[in-house]
Amino acid sequence: MQLNRLVAFYKTMGDPTRIRIVFLLAKGPLHGQAIAGKLGLTPPTITHHLNKLREINLVYQRRDKNTVYFYLNESVLKHQSGVLAKLADKEEVKKMEEQNSENQKVIENFFTRDGKLKNIPAQRKKKLMVFEHLIKGLKMGKKYEEKELNEYIKQYHEDYATIRREFIINHYMYRENGIYELNPPEMWAKIEG
Amino acid sequence: MQLNRLVAFYKTMGDPTRIRIVFLLAKGPLHGQAIAGKLGLTPPTITHHLNKLREINLVYQRRDKNTVYFYLNESVLKHQSGVLAKLADKEEVKKMEEQNSENQKVIENFFTRDGKLKNIPAQRKKKLMVFEHLIKGLKMGKKYEEKELNEYIKQYHEDYATIRREFIINHYMYRENGIYELNPPEMWAKIEG
DNA sequence: ACCTCATTTCGATTATCATCTAATTAGATA
DNA sequence: TATCTAATTAGATGATAATCGAAATGAGGT
Numbered sequence: 351m352q353l354n355r356l357v358a359f360y361k362t363m364g365d366p367t368r369i370r371i372v373f374l375l376a377k378g379p380l381h382g383q384a385i386a387g388k389l390g391l392t393p394p395t396i397t398h399h400l401n402k403l404r405e406i407n408l409v410y411q412r413r414d415k416n417t418v419y420f421y422l423n424e425s426v427l428k429h430q431s432g433v434l435a436k437l438a439d440k441e442e443v444k445k446m447e448e449q450n451s452e453n454q455k456v457i458e459n460f461f462t463r464d465g466k467l468k469n470i471p472a473q474r475k476k477k478l479m480v481f482e483h484l485i486k487g488l489k490m491g492k493k494y495e496e497k498e499l500n501e502y503i504k505q506y507h508e509d510y511a512t513i514r515r516e517f518i519i520n521h522y523m524y525r526e527n528g529i530y531e532l533n534p535p536e537m538w539a540k541i542e543g
Numbered sequence: 544m545q546l547n548r549l550v551a552f553y554k555t556m557g558d559p560t561r562i563r564i565v566f567l568l569a570k571g572p573l574h575g576q577a578i579a580g581k582l583g584l585t586p587p588t589i590t591h592h593l594n595k596l597r598e599i600n601l602v603y604q605r606r607d608k609n610t611v612y613f614y615l616n617e618s619v620l621k622h623q624s625g626v627l628a629k630l631a632d633k634e635e636v637k638k639m640e641e642q643n644s645e646n647q648k649v650i651e652n653f654f655t656r657d658g659k660l661k662n663i664p665a666q667r668k669k670k671l672m673v674f675e676h677l678i679k680g681l682k683m684g685k686k687y688e689e690k691e692l693n694e695y696i697k698q699y700h701e702d703y704a705t706i707r708r709e710f711i712i713n714h715y716m717y718r719e720n721g722i723y724e725l726n727p728p729e730m731w732a733k734i735e736g
Numbered sequence: 737a738c739c740t741c742a743t744t745t746c747g748a749t750t751a752t753c754a755t756c757t758a759a760t761t762a763g764a765t766a
Numbered sequence: 767t768a769t770c771t772a773a774t775t776a777g778a779t780g781a782t783a784a785t786c787g788a789a790a791t792g793a794g795g796t
Contacts, residue, residue, distance in 0.1 A: 357559045363627065364554030365754080369546065376630040377640070382773060395755055397774055416763055416772055424631035431631075434556065435624035437569040438617035447570070558784080575743060588785055590744055609742055609793060738796080745790070752783080760775070766768085 352535060355406070355490075359430040362406050367391065368399050375409065375422035382418060405491075406430075407534045429536045453479050467507040470516075478520065478539055484513070485522050485532065494530040545728060548599070548683075552623040555599050560584065561592050568602065568615035575611060598684075599623075600727045622729045650676050660700040663709075671713065671732055677706070678715050678725065687723040 363369060370389055374380060380388075386396045400420060403409045407426050411418050436442040456479045460468055467484070471477040484506055488494070494502070496514075503510035514530075517523040520539035523530050556562060563582055567573060573581075579589045593613060596602045600619050604611050629635040649672045653661055660677070664670045677699055681687070687695070689707075696703035707723075710716045713732035716723050 353559065353562065357557060357562055359557075360553050360562070361557030364550060364552075364557040366546065366550045367754080369550055369553070372627070372630060376636045383771095392756065393773065394757085394775080398754075401774095413763090416765095416770090418773070422630070428628055428631040431624045431628035434565070435621050435628070437565060437615070438621035438624075443569045560784080576741095585786060586743065587745080587787080591784075594744095606793090609740090609795095611743070740793100740795080742793090743791080746788085748787095749785085750783100751785105752781100754779105754781085756777105756779085758776085761773080763770100763772090765770080 355535065356430065356433055359406050359408075360434075362402050362408070365399070365402075367395070368403060371396075371399055371403065372408070372422065372427075375420060379412075379419045379421045381420070385420070407536075425536055426534065456480070457483050465506070470507070470509070470512070477516075481513075481516060481520060481522060482538070485517070488523075488532055490532050490534075492531070496528055496530065499530050548728065549623065549626055552599050552601075553627075555595050555601070558592070558595075560588070561596060564589075564592055564596065565601070565615065565620075568613060572605075572612045572614045574613070578613070600729075618729055619727065646672050649673070658699070663700070663702070663705070670709075674706075674709060674713060674715060675731070678710070681716075681725055683725050683727075685724070689721055689723065692723050 363372070367389065371385060374385060374388060382393055382396050382400070385400075386393050389396070400409060400411075404411075408423050409420050410423060411420050413419075436446070456471075456476050460471060460476070460480055461483075462468060467480065471480055484503070487502065499514060500510045503513050507513060517530075518525060521533055521537045522539070523532055556565070560582065564578060567578060567581060575586060575589050575593070578593075579586050582589070593602060593604075597604075601616050602613050603616060604613050606612075629639070649664075649669050653664060653669070653673055654676075655661060660673065664673055677696070680695065692707060693703045696706050700706060710723075711718055714726055714730045715732070716725055
């Protein structure tokens with residue numbers, strides 16, 4: 351669970367204009383000037399807020415001729431609201447704690463003291479924990495050349511090709527024209543409790 | 544649905560320190576210095592954040608000798624997270640829209656053009672809509688003398704005693720030593736769709 | 737009454753950010 | 767190519783807010 355992303359989500363939603371935009375888009379897509387009109391604000395201001403909303407993956411856009419339509423990404427909305435809601439439930443909190451300590455044990459087992467990966471776990475659950483640990487050093491939104499990504503992985507383990515492939519298979523990253531980028535956490539392979 | 548409260552909730556949670564405090568309190572109550580210690584911050588900073596969290600009703604406190612223990616208010620957490628989550632669901636959005644327009648019609652029917660309440664609706668659902676409209680002019684967190692509250696209600700309807708009593712019955716407000724104060728919306732009588 | 741400890745208030749500092757106007761980009765159409 | 771429209775960028779301004787050290791408060795215990 352990435353604290354930064356959660357904070358970014360809440361910080362972004364903590365603005366009346368952006369909340370109103372989200373409410374508007376919940377009813378269906380709109381283009382920029384329509385939003386500006388309904389909210390009584392200027393287009394630059396709307397662009398500014400849509401950028402913020404895009405940063406947290408909450409809106410995406412599609413172009414039709416000259417006008418750009420903005421869409422709400424419902425799955426992100428549901429997922430991020432859910433994280434805090436779970437804290438209201440003692441059972442869920444206990445689960446999260448257990449998962450955290452279990453996680454930590456696995457990491458300690460599979461990494462040497464100076465941070466190298468000893469070997470790739472065979473068990474799926476542990477393997478995913480290891481991958482989630484590895485990608486913590488990658489930046490969201492940054493585009494990586496294949497070579498650059500290989501170098502990054504190599505600092506943990508020599509078999510960078512296998513690990514790089516696993517990143518794709520398990521949807522931690524996606525590739526486009528030989529360029530790699532992190533997916534948002536909602537898309538990652540899930541470690542079921 | 545109060546936009547301001549929702550924004551205040553998200554704005555308050557959009558800070559790493561406060562999120563971390565909420566995560567800590569989710570595991571159980573803590574006193575101030577314990578929080579400061581765990582987060583590596585000074586007591587004044589913790590006080591500052593706890594004030595913010597109290598403003599949105601997310602924490603409350605209890606004193607034991609010299610030390611103050613802070614508790615998480617789980618129901619508020621669950622409720623506020625839920626509002627945005629509903630926007631991810633087309634069905635829910637439709638419900639909200641219908642409710643809004645229905646609401647507006649009732650208000651138009653029971654109020655004169657210059658804002659007076661014609662009469663108190665007999666039907667429970669409509670009655671609650673009217674009450675929710677009336678309390679919009681009251682400030683959250685403000686303490687009202689009974690006389691002051693009567694005066695406020697009188698600007699809408701002469702039978703202030705009945706309405707004031709209804710405010711209490713339906714948990715829009717509570718009374719303590721003759722002083723009245725608004726409850727948080729989570730406690731209000733619900734208008735079931 | 738005095739002393740101690742936890743918390744809160746005050747004031748200052750620094751950083752972030754919402755909004756606007758003016759200027760620029762980018763597509764589409766004529 | 768010239769022109770229209772929608773969107774974005776740049777720069778400025780004003781407001782809000784996170785954090786800290788120092789001082790003040792307040793409740794117990796000696």
